[in-house]
Amino acid sequence: MMNQCTYSFNDSVQETISIPSKITLLEALLEQKLPMRKACINGACGICLVKLIRGNIDYKNRIPRGLNNKELQAGYILSCIAHCKNDVVIQISSPSITRK
């Protein structure tokens, strides 16, 4: 199954891509050659966070330990363990990108 993901990158570029539900949001964004920051790839460090504006994600029983309460309340999700459940809109901003 495929879902649409519309992402903005530092409030500028906006793209919509199709993501198979079996891969994570981070894997899909890396396939787009976006310089996403990543480290643990298991929801522990929080470095891969993106803001979920619309839609729903599924962590598939994994726990987003890398997010604090403030980030959770603000709608941040961890892209390395998140699978799209439906069409989503996300914002990727400076803290989650690596400068080349």
Ligand code: FES
């Ligand atoms: S890479 Fe560590 S939480 Fe996603």
